[in-house]
Amino acid sequence: PVTAGSVVVPYGHVIGNEKWRGSEIAQRLQGKIRLIFEDGLGLVDFHLSNRTCILYISEADLVAGDEFKRRLVRFRNASSLGGIVIVEKTQLSDQYFLAVQKLVVLELGMVLLPVANQGEASQLITQLVSFYVREQSKDHNSNPFLRKQCSQLAEPSVFRTVQQIPGVGKTKALLLLQQFGSIHRLCNASVKELELVVGQTVAQQIYTF
Numbered sequence: 292p293v294t295a296g297s298v299v300v301p302y303g304h305v306i307g308n309e310k311w312r313g314s315e316i317a318q319r320l321q322g323k324i325r326l327i328f329e330d331g332l333g334l335v336d337f338h339l340s341n342r343t344c345i346l347y348i349s350e351a352d353l354v355a356g357d358e359f360k361r362r363l364v365r366f367r368n369a370s371s372l373g374g375i376v377i378v379e380k381t382q383l384s385d386q387y388f389l390a391v392q393k394l395v396v397l398e399l400g401m402v403l404l405p406v407a408n409q410g411e412a413s414q415l416i417t418q419l420v421s422f423y424v425r426e427q428s429k430d431h432n433s434n435p436f437l438r439k440q441c442s443q444l445a446e447p448s449v450f451r452t453v454q455q456i457p458g459v460g461k462t463k464a465l466l467l468l469q470q471f472g473s474i475h476r477l478c479n480a481s482v483k484e485l486e487l488v489v490g491q492t493v494a495q496q497i498y499t500f
Contacts, residue, residue: 298329298332298338298341299341300338300339300340300341301325301327302424303324303325303420303424304324304325304326304327305320305324305325305326305327305337305338305339305416305420306326306327306328306329306332306337306338307326307327307328307329307336307337307338308328308329308332308335308336308337309328309329309330309332310336311328311336311337312328314409315408315409315410315413316347316409316412316413316416319409319410319413319414320413320416320417323413323417324416324417324420334346334362334365334366334370335366335372337416339375339416339419339420339423340423342372342373343372343373343374343375343423344372344373344374344375345374345375345376345377345416345419346362346363346366346374346375346376346377347376347377347378347412348376348377348378348379348391349379350379350381350383350384353378353379353384353387353391354383354384354387360394363376363394363395363399363401364399367399367400367401373402374401374402375401375402375404375419376391376395376401376402376403376404377404377405377406377412377415378391378395378403378404378405378406379405379406379407379408379409379412380405380406380407381407381408388405391403392452392455396452396474397474397478400474400475402448402449403448403452404448449468449473449474450464450465450468452474453467453468453474453477456496456497456500457496457500458489458492458493458496458497459489459493459496459497463488463489463493466488466489467485467488467489467497470487470488477497480498481498482494482495482498485497485498
């Protein structure tokens with residue numbers, strides 16, 4: 292797998308794995324962002340910046356078995372890049388989604404973004420690229436010592452993920468993240484610790500989940 296800094300992504304571009312040439316995602320991205328195809332990206336499907344990449348899991352990958360899980364684990368173990376996992380959540384693949392969510396978010400600590408199809412994925416990639424362009428231009432104009440260390444991208448997705456837990460809505464998700472700070476700490480919290488934030492019933496639901 293590719294490590295941080297070994298792929299240089301030009302400002303405002305996306306580097307795509309050669310296998311996506313001619314795909315629906317590539318066609319829909321044309322004209323919206325500058326897409327360059329390269330061989331040798333290994334497990335990565337798209338590079339959004341020098342440090343952030345996308346691993347795409349299609350409906351076919353989910354239905355076909357566990358190969359995609361091995362790919363994600365290999366990426367996590369060998370790469371220093373920030374990985375965003377985009378997964379096709381359709382009627383057919385819906386039954387596999389919870390297992391994917393558990394693996395990606397809870398076990399590997401990566402960001403998971405569900406989409407309905409490749410068209411929606413291309414919109415998401417376009418939004419992410421414009422986000423990075425904005426962040427980079429802010430960085431160029433600001434004091435490098437004052438830059439925020441935490442990526443803003445993780446926050447909304449982590450917030451949405453916590454809301455997927457049964458019995459947890461927006462308010463409780465916010466309270467839990469303020470208290471525990473990360474999904475990892477939330478996963479390792481005891482029922483007692485959870486009770487202090489959300490009460491006994493919901494604490495038990497979160498712990499079980």
